[in-house]
Amino acid sequence: QQQVKQSPQSLIVQKGGISIINCAYENTAFDYFPWYQQFPGKGPALLIAIRPDVSEKKEGRFTISFNKSAKQFSLHIMDSQPGDSATYFCAASISGNTPLVFGKGTRLSVIA
Amino acid sequence: GAVVSQHPSWVICKSGTSVKIECRSLDFQATTMFWYRQFPKQSLMLMATSNEGSKATYEQGVEKDKFLINHASLTLSTLTVTSAHPEDSSFYICSAVIRAGGHTYNEQFFGPGTRLTVL
Numbered sequence: 001q002q003q004v005k006q007s008p009q010s011l012i013v014q015k016g017g018i019s020i021i022n023c024a025y026e027n028t029a030f031d032y033f034p035w036y037q038q039f040p041g042k043g044p045a046l047l048i049a050i051r052p053d054v055s056e057k058k059e060g061r062f063t064i065s066f067n068k069s070a071k072q073f074s075l076h077i078m079d080s081q082p083g084d085s086a087t088y089f090c091a092a093s094i095s096g097n098t099p100l101v102f103g104k105g106t107r108l109s110v111i112a
Numbered sequence: 113g114a115v116v117s118q119h120p121s122w123v124i125c126k127s128g129t130s131v132k133i134e135c136r137s138l139d140f141q142a143t144t145m146f147w148y149r150q151f152p153k154q155s156l157m158l159m160a161t162s163n164e165g166s167k168a169t170y171e172q173g174v175e176k177d178k179f180l181i182n183h184a185s186l187t188l189s190t191l192t193v194t195s196a197h198p199e200d201s202s203f204y205i206c207s208a209v210i211r212a213g214g215h216t217y218n219e220q221f222f223g224p225g226t227r228l229t230v231l
Contacts, residue, residue, distance in 0.1 A: 030205075034219070043118075043205050043222040045154070089155060099146050100220055104155045 003027055004092050006103025013110050018071070019077040023090035026071065030092040035064065035075045038087045047076045047088075048075070078111045114140050125196055126231055133191045133226045135206030141186040142208035145172050146220065147179075150203040162189045177229035196230045203227055 006022045006108035013019045025033075048071065050057045050064040057064045065077040077084055087107050091100040125131050135145055143164045147177040148156040160181050163167040168181035178190040189208075193200055207220040 004161075036222075041225070043116075043225045046219060046221065049219065092230075099158045099161055102155045107153075109200070 003101045004090060006090050006104045006106060008106060009104070010107045011109070013077075013080045013108065014031045015080065015082060015110055015112045017080050017110075019080045019084065019108055019110070020074060021088055021090070021108070022072065022074045023092075023103050024070075024072045025092050025101075026102075027092070027094075028071070030096050030101075031095050032093045033064070033066065033073050035062075035093050036091065036102075038089065038105075044089060066104060077108075080108075082110045084108060085110050113221075114138075114208070114210055114221040116142075116206065116223040117211045118204075118206060118226050120145075120226060121224060122227040122229075124229045125217065126230065127197050128195055130192055131196055131228060132193045133204055133206075133228075135189045135191070135208070136222050137187045137221075139206045140208075140210050141168060142186075142210065143186060145189040146207045147181060147189075147191050148205045148210075150205060150225075152203075156205060159191075160196045193228065196228070198230045201228055201230045 005027050007022050035047045036044035037047045038044040048059050048062045050066050052068050061078045067072045087103045087105045090103040093100045117136045119134045145162045147159045149159050151155050158171050159174045162181045162183040166183045170176045183189040203225050205225040207222045
């Protein structure tokens with residue numbers, strides 16, 4: 001049973017456009033929701049994270065929107081650039097040193 | 113952000129040999145480290161949770177006798193793939209959780225990964 005569902009599986013966006021990736025979770029005990037960016041052959045890098053006490057968090061061109069009642073959260077990449085082309089993973093965990101549960105990933109391609 | 117290193121970055125070995133992968137937290141103490149495996153174009157799959165000074169906790173379906181984990185210090189965890197076979201070929205990634213001032217933070221910092229190829 002997959003606890004974090006991520007969509008779409010792949011995404012193609014024009015340069016300068018907005019990339020939107022969605023995730024839904026099932027376990028209401030989750031209280032930490034990070035997004036990771038991974039380039040081929042590299043480990044995931046933490047991009048941005050949110051906790052359920054806020055509905056939105058913005059860092060530069062990256063924004064997380066969080067809907068606690070719907071158990072959904074999404075990543076928005078504004079002014080998408082070719083350098084943003086990578087695989088993005090959403091994840092969730094319970095506070096403390098518990099492991100992350102990952103979504104299946106979204107392969108983003110930003111074309112000029 | 114915090115830095116986690118892995119060594120080696122890639123390794124090729126013959127079937128039946130054992131391979132050791134090191135995961136180090138370079139500028140912080142990590143009482144807990146996690147080991148993941150990632151197959152091509154797939155997500156990260158948790159293999160085990162490694163706690164300093166205690167036995168690792170393995171996920172269902174992961175053979176503890178095949179994937180030996182040792183967390184000997186607050187900055188080092190090792191994963192040994194014993195009697196490796198071609199189906200063990202994968203990208204192995206560790207992550208570490210920061211613990212400072214008696215508090216464990218949620219953020220997990222990932223190593224760069226180790227590409228294992230078993231011939």
